[in-house]
Amino acid sequence: xxxxxxxxxxxxxxxxxxxxxxxxxxxxxxxxxxxxxxxxxxxxxxxxxxxxxxxxxxxxxxxxxxxxxxxxxxxxxxxxxxxxxxxxxxxxxxxxxxxxxxxxxxxxxxxxxxxxxxxxxxxxxxxxxxxxxxxxxxxxxxxxxxxxxxxxxxxxxxxxxxxxxxxxxxxxxxxxxxxxxxxxxxxxxxxxxxxxxxxxxxxxxxxxxxxxxxxxxxxxxxxxxxxxxxxxxxxxxxxxxxxxxxxxxxxxxxxxxxxxxxxxxxxxxxxxxxxxxxxxxxxxxxx
Amino acid sequence: xxxxxxxxxxxxxxxxxxxxxxxxxxxxxxxxxxxxxxxxxxxxxxxxxxxxxxxxxxxxxxxxxxxxxxxxxxxxxxxxxxxxxxxxxxxxxxxxxxxxxxxxxxxxxxxxxxxxxxxxxxxxxxxxxx
Numbered sequence: 325x326x327x328x329x330x331x332x333x334x335x336x337x338x339x340x341x342x343x344x345x346x347x348x349x350x351x352x353x354x355x356x357x358x359x360x361x362x363x364x365x366x367x368x369x370x371x372x373x374x375x376x377x378x379x380x381x382x383x384x385x386x387x388x389x390x391x392x393x394x395x396x397x398x399x400x401x402x403x404x405x406x407x408x409x410x411x412x413x414x415x416x417x418x419x420x421x422x423x424x425x426x427x428x429x430x431x432x433x434x435x436x437x438x439x440x441x442x443x444x445x446x447x448x449x450x451x452x453x454x455x456x457x458x459x460x461x462x463x464x465x466x467x468x469x470x471x472x473x474x475x476x477x478x479x480x481x482x483x484x485x486x487x488x489x490x491x492x493x494x495x496x497x498x499x500x501x502x503x504x505x506x507x508x509x510x511x512x513x514x515x516x517x518x519x520x521x522x523x524x525x526x527x528x529x530x531x532x533x534x535x536x537x538x539x540x541x542x543x544x545x546x547x548x549x550x551x552x553x554x555x556x557x558x559x560x561x562x563x564x565x566x567x568x569x570x571x572x573x574x575x576x577x578x579x580x581x582x583x584x585x586x587x588x589x590x591x592x593x594x595x596x597x598x599x600x601x602x603x604x605x606x607x608x609x610x611x
Numbered sequence: 612x613x614x615x616x617x618x619x620x621x622x623x624x625x626x627x628x629x630x631x632x633x634x635x636x637x638x639x640x641x642x643x644x645x646x647x648x649x650x651x652x653x654x655x656x657x658x659x660x661x662x663x664x665x666x667x668x669x670x671x672x673x674x675x676x677x678x679x680x681x682x683x684x685x686x687x688x689x690x691x692x693x694x695x696x697x698x699x700x701x702x703x704x705x706x707x708x709x710x711x712x713x714x715x716x717x718x719x720x721x722x723x724x725x726x727x728x729x730x731x732x733x734x735x736x737x738x739x740x741x
Contacts, residue, residue: 463627470634581677581708582670585699585720595701599726602706602717611710 428567438564441557448553451546458539465536473529476522483518487511613735619644622653622667622679623697628720632666632697635724639731650674654682657689669698669705677712684713693734697722 426435490507493499499507586595596602619636621644623629629646636644645662647653651673656662665683669676676696683689693715698705701719709717715737716730 460627467627467630467634581700581702581705582675583700583702584670586701589701594703596703596706596719597701599719599722602701602719605703605706606710606717609707609710 425564425568428564438560441553441560444553445557448550451550455543455546455550458543462536462539466533469529469532469536473526476526476529480519480522483514487514613641613731615640616643617641617663618661619664619666620647620653620656620662621645622647622650622665622671622676624648624668624671628668628697632727635727636666638724639728650676650679650682653679657683657692660688662692665692665694667694667696669696669700669709677708680709680712680714693738695730695734697727 487507487510490499491511494504494507586592586597589595589597596605619641621629621632621636623632623646626648629648633644633646636642645656647656649671650667653665653667654674657665665679667676667679674682676698680694680696683692683694694713695716695718696709696714697718697720699720706717715734718726718730
């Protein structure tokens, strides 16, 4: 998998720096600041100059014999560039990498794209936080409304069934005249006041649930913007990666058990799309 | 049938989801429900004792649901607890990993009240047999 290769490379790089590293004072001074050339493309020229200065300094040490054993001497003589051959080699490599990346980005026009995208990222973060906030509020409003409406409906059900039980008695001739009269009056009150009051209150909660959906419009707009940004970023990064990453490292998926919801299950055989498939899978395994 | 006083612990990092599960459990007649917002807090509450059923999400900060499940199964005084996972993780390897770790049931989000009821009953049946 590419991830482990990368980290092995990185570790080797880290160790090669760490093993040679001695008191900070001994860090080779960078070459004198390059003369600011034509102002038109200052950034690129600076980089070019920096690169040249590093490359120039490190040509000799790189061609020397394996530097692993000379470390003790180097620590004693401590100054100048040649005592740190390994470190120089690392700087050299980083210089080359930076140069290559910079050139690639420049040639492909990705530098501008990435610059825009990177500056847009904090904005995207805010937008997504806004979406999370609004959806949470909406969920709370809906849950509150159901908490209020539930008991209202339950009450209608229980009072109605109590009356119905008494009407059953009346039809079975088990009620006296006075009782029947009282039942009729209570039923009238139930139909006239009791139920309408409860249904009105329930209706108000249904309206609340409906209004809680107003987040959809707002979050929809925000999400569309973030999706557009993500697509730009993806396209830019993909372009860079395809240029830079060696063929052999281009495949290999991320294996993780915490991927969140499957956003698009089409054409995938490694995911389930409903509860029935979960159950079938577990059954097939004997759980 | 299960005891309506059975004490549930609902573990999810989203309060909305905890509330939904709690409401569904209430509709099914289980009103004795406590909540925890991640596996670490859940474990603390479980250690304090008194719980008879755990409903947990998978993807949570501090301690995820699978680790919680594994820890429960590895803890002598907790390992008998039924653990139902309700999660958005829908990869087959997730389901297999959960089953192997000893999950009592696995529900993928989004889910319905019917599914929850069905899975709970299935778990109660198994507990009754045991």
